[in-house]
Amino acid sequence: MNNSSTWEFGTRQVVYGAIGAALYGVLSWASNFVPLPAAGNVTFRPAVAVLIFFGVAYGPWVGFLAGFIGNTLGDAISGWGFFWNWSVGNGLMGLVAGLVAAQIKDFRAQGDIVKAVIYGIVGVAVGMLFASFTEMITSGIDFNTALVGYFVPAFIGNAVVTVILVPILMIAFAAVASRRGR
Amino acid sequence: MLVTWKYRPRNTFIQRLDPRTRLLFFFCVIFGLTLPDIWDYRVILPLFAMSLTLYLLARIEWKDVKRVWLFIFVLVFMIVGLNALLSGRGGPASVTNTASPVVFEVLGIDVTIAKIWFALTQVVRMITMTLLAIPIPYTMDPNIYGTAFRKLGSSDKVSFTMDLAFRFLPTFARDFTITMDSQRARGYELEKVKGGIASRLRKLAPLIIPVVMQSTVTGEEVIDAMDLRAFGTNPRTWIKADDLRYKFADYIMLGLALILLVGGFVLRFGLGIGEFFIPDFFTNLFL
Amino acid sequence: MPEKPLVIDSLTFKYKTRPELALEDVSLELKQGELLLIAGSSGCGKTTLARCINGLIPRSYRGERSGKVLLHGREVADMPIPEMAQVVGTLLQDPERQIVASNVFNEIAFGPENLGLPRGEIISRVDQALSRLKLEYLRERETFNLSGGEKQKVALAGVLTMNPSILLLDEPLASLDPASAHEALEVFRSLADEGKTVILVEHRVEDAIEAKPDRLLYMEEGRIKYLGPITDLPKEIDHTQVKLPAPWVVRRVKAQGATVKEPPKPPVQERGDPLVVFEDVSFRYDSDLPFILENVNLKIFPGDLIAVLGPNGAGKSTLVKHAIGLLKPTSGRVLVEGQDTRKLSVAQIARTLGYVFQSPTHMLYAPTVQEELEFGPKNLAYDPMLIPKFVNESLSTVNLNGFAEYPPLGLSFGQQKRTTIAAVLAMRSKILIMDEPTAGQDFANYTHFMNTMCDVSEDAQSVLSANFAATLFITHDLDLAVTYANRALLFGDRRIIADGKPQDVLKDEELLLKYRVRPTSLLRLNLSLLPQTGRFLPAESLAAYAP
Known part of the structure; x- marks a missing residue:
């Protein structure tokens, strides 16, 4: 896409970090009104696919900021408060997914899509592990509880969303990007 | 659907504090409580009282937070219950001390006095922290976040990302509503989306794709607009930075925060206070 | 400053991503206080020329550039961004995308903040800009809730605080209603009168001439076809490419001696x-x-x-x-x-009832035009046997035959617009x-x-x-x-x-x-000719009636 280095941080990253965050915040908040698919205590938040997509398309800084600020915003407008460890966890999801950005050449190519989804899932795992384990420390729950109560449902929900929606977003993006002159 | 900020100007003690004070205070309490692993009810109860006082001082209307608290209570009781059911571990090792008398048995698990007291302590401890977390969006002006983070030491660019995200939030909420309307006008009915998880997720694409793709196009123009106004070329002036000033009350609160943070460590590791323990009056209830 | 504000000398540019030249041998000089109108249809190169003037080319858009663009005698490509931003102020087409702050005061202060100016200086510049554009009443407002016209003015104020000597206005009327556009044009004129060099890029020539431009630059296919005074425009300027006042169109049609067929009367x-x-x-x-x-x-x-x-x-x-x-x-x-x-x-x-929303980007989502068009009929549970027929018929109705497998998001704006109409056609709404x-x-x-x-x-x-x-x-x-x-x-x-x-x-x-x-002008001309025509007609057809 652009041949700048993975960790560059300029106007572009600021703008897409902010846009990703605002979208992630809005879509998370919209989940309060739109009936979402759920199974047991796993809810599927489609907003997560947008976060992973922003990481994949624009790199790790954008992924981190979109996740961190986006989760904070989503919680804020829904009135939940400020749960810093979940915000950091969401940031890590985007950041890890963003590590693949430099390797993505064609958003339509199957190989690139598979790569993006794999990084996305690893990102979901890392981010949700971080959040769940900080809950262990702050709430004084044991490993099994953190795993069963926090990690597993969050991981499954977010990973499924990533697998299904990230490829759709990438293919749409390939079409949009083809129109651009930069 | 319009995004409305939960923030409202209220002339309260809490809102007169510098936002930086409040963020620092928040983190000091959380880390002062959790890093030294404090589980002594004699330490937790005063902290709980303090959090509750600060929460009440914020004067947030109950109808605004009713739903949130309901959710928090369900979550706290589920997690605590699950934890107790699964082992009662996680906190201090003495909780699983088998010497504690068994009060009753559920699903083949011995519920001891220690476990019950631990669960109670855990609930109060979690709510102590939640009481500080919930008021933040209700009491902090969204227009000041970027400046506050800048003055807390984050870079110009990261701080501005925050401001820019706030700027776009209502725009995307409106775009999302328009997209929702235009797909409904094409017969799309969200309530009637059926099928398995995968196909139901896929059927959300008509709502998500237009908003996301439009935002990627918008971004290119925003980059131009910002470059053309010299963003990121010099160290920035933050025009609102002077609005943030520590006043007397801020210094008091920051001092208190520091005492709480350091105090947690001193109590635990210097004086050996703060470990989990079951007060005799509680044990006596069951004997 | 002794040097001319803007000198462009045999400028040629080709985007890296496109095969054809976007600009070819463009030369142009502007004086202080001059208001230049640049007109042409989309793809004529006017946006590329604007990007060359404000330095986005070669900084943000890659390609091959030759020739010179001099701002007060200095090559734009060699100027550091902060300096350039204080010489050329650019107002982008969509104020919605130019505005980067949540409230008006911060938006206007954004540029000077980036320059790192002292706080007092910034505040006085903001207040100056606000009073210059009579926007004091908006000072404490949220940018999101402003009307289109107000957004435009706030964005302009944000540009003026950089004290540019050249103002570049890229299709500034596109998102305004006619009354707001009229007000905006008066502001542009007065800025030129105060000594700023104003470049107005606009295809609605009829509206833009209200700003009394000193000269008009008309472009086609990356070249200058006309550069000169606005009165007495030569024939090179194609009235089907840019919007000219109705009497001008009539004169042109008459001069060409072409007979324009009058549209048949609609059946009663x-x-x-x-x-x-x-x-x-x-x-x-x-x-x-x-x-x-x-x-x-x-x-x-x-x-x-x-x-x-x-x-x-x-x-x-x-x-x-x-x-x-x-x-x-x-x-x-x-x-x-x-x-x-x-x-x-x-x-x-x-x-x-089929409803086509204003912006196609608010509704297009599918990977192919075919699927986009099937969306409505499937939602309405039409007979699956009939859907392909509906889809094909609507495609040919809007002239998009052969595009069924294209991704709608990759089409040009006009094609996207027609796709949205086809999507409604395929639903067979009445x-x-x-x-x-x-x-x-x-x-x-x-x-x-x-x-x-x-x-x-x-x-x-x-x-x-x-x-x-x-x-x-x-x-x-x-x-x-x-x-x-x-x-x-x-x-x-x-x-x-x-x-x-x-x-x-x-x-x-x-x-x-x-x-x-x-x-x-078209309405006025039609009203004056109504006794002869008996109905409203497009400007070309009026040539047959006009004296």
Whole structure:
């Protein structure tokens, strides 16, 4: 896409970090009104696919900021408060997914899509592990509880969303990007 | 659907504090409580009282937070219950001390006095922290976040990302509503989306794709607009930075925060206070 | 400063991503205080030229550039961004995307903040800009809630705080209603009078000449075709590419001696039963909010081609959202084919009434045009055997044969717009409602689009009348109402002010101005020739009647 280095941080990253965050915040908040698919205590938040997509398309800084600020915003407008460890966890999801950005050449190519989804899932795992384990420390729950109560449902929900929606977003993006002159 | 900020100007003690004070205070309490692993009810109860006082001082209307608290209570009781059911571990090792008398048995698990007291302590401890977390969006002006983070030491660019995200939030909420309307006008009915998880997720694409793709196009123009106004070329002036000033009350609160943070460590590791323990009056209830 | 503000010398540019030259051998000099109008259809190179002047080329857009662009004698490519930003101030097309702050004060302060100026200096610059543009009343407002015209002015104020000597305005009228556009043009003129060099890029020449440009630069295919005074424009300037005042068009057509065929008179239709009926409809979102509609009565009949005119925020969109059932009346009722919309779902109404939203990007999502077009019919549970037929027919109706497998998001804006119409066609709705059908397209493109939709030939009906029993469109562009509609609605102050044939509704200039609709040269010419023509005609056809 652009041949700048993975960790560059300029106007572009600021703008897409902010846009990703605002979208992630809005879509998370919209989940309060739109009936979402759920199974047991796993809810599927489609907003997560947008976060992973922003990481994949624009790199790790954008992924981190979109996740961190986006989760904070989503919680804020829904009135939940400020749960810093979940915000950091969401940031890590985007950041890890963003590590693949430099390797993505064609958003339509199957190989690139598979790569993006794999990084996305690893990102979901890392981010949700971080959040769940900080809950262990702050709430004084044991490993099994953190795993069963926090990690597993969050991981499954977010990973499924990533697998299904990230490829759709990438293919749409390939079409949009083809129109651009930069 | 319009995004409305939960923030409202209220002339309260809490809102007169510098936002930086409040963020620092928040983190000091959380880390002062959790890093030294404090589980002594004699330490937790005063902290709980303090959090509750600060929460009440914020004067947030109950109808605004009713739903949130309901959710928090369900979550706290589920997690605590699950934890107790699964082992009662996680906190201090003495909780699983088998010497504690068994009060009753559920699903083949011995519920001891220690476990019950631990669960109670855990609930109060979690709510102590939640009481500080919930008021933040209700009491902090969204227009000041970027400046506050800048003055807390984050870079110009990261701080501005925050401001820019706030700027776009209502725009995307409106775009999302328009997209929702235009797909409904094409017969799309969200309530009637059926099928398995995968196909139901896929059927959300008509709502998500237009908003996301439009935002990627918008971004290119925003980059131009910002470059053309010299963003990121010099160290920035933050025009609102002077609005943030520590006043007397801020210094008091920051001092208190520091005492709480350091105090947690001193109590635990210097004086050996703060470990989990079951007060005799509680044990006596069951004997 | 002794040097000329802007000197461009044999500038040529090719984008890295495209094969053809975007600019070819462009030379140009501007004086201090000069106002230059740059016109041409989309793709003529005017946007690329603008990017060369403000330095986005070669900084942000890669490609091969040759020639010189000198700002006060200094090559733009060699200037550091902060310096360049203080010489050229750029107002981008869409203020929505130029505004980067949540509130007005911060938005205007953004540039000086980036320069790292002292706080006191910034505040005084902001206040100066606010008073210069008479925007003091907006100082503490949120940018999100501003009207389009206010957003534009705030964005301009944000540019002025950088104290640029050159102002580059890229299609600044595109998102404004005519009354706001008029105000904006007066501001641009006064800025030039104060000594700024103003470059106005705009394809709506008719509107832009209100700013009294000193010269006009007309471009086609990356080259300058005309550069000179605005009066007495030569023939090179194609009146189908840019929008010229109607009398100019008439003169041109006469001079060319071409005979323009007059569109055939539409057949007189029997008024059947109304398709949509509004009965005393009032609406507000909540009981503590003001009414947006009050006692609206309206009937849409078969054969109607209705243009809805009126100021922004008057409730035009609210009105049409009631027809499709996205909103239900607070009191009164809306009947679609005799049934109360309260008892129908939006999906049920969609079988009768198709609604095309203003921006195609708000609805296009599918990986192929084919799937995009199948979306509606599938939602409405049409017979799967019939859907491919509906899809194919609608594709050929809007001239997109062969695009079925293309991704809609990769199409040009005009093609996207036609895809959205096809998507409604494929649903076989009886009534078509379009919100600002020409928004975002340049004059040549939207004229082509509207002609495709509305043109009647001797032996065939127009696309609209062949496919829809009635059409209704909301527009800022009075000339669309004059040229294409057979019924006009003037909407303002929460109610319908006038309803009838265009020639009846639009003849009262005072009434129009009261509701922020500015009479155009085409309207005036048509009104003066009405005794001869008997109906409203496009500018070319008027040549046959004009003295």
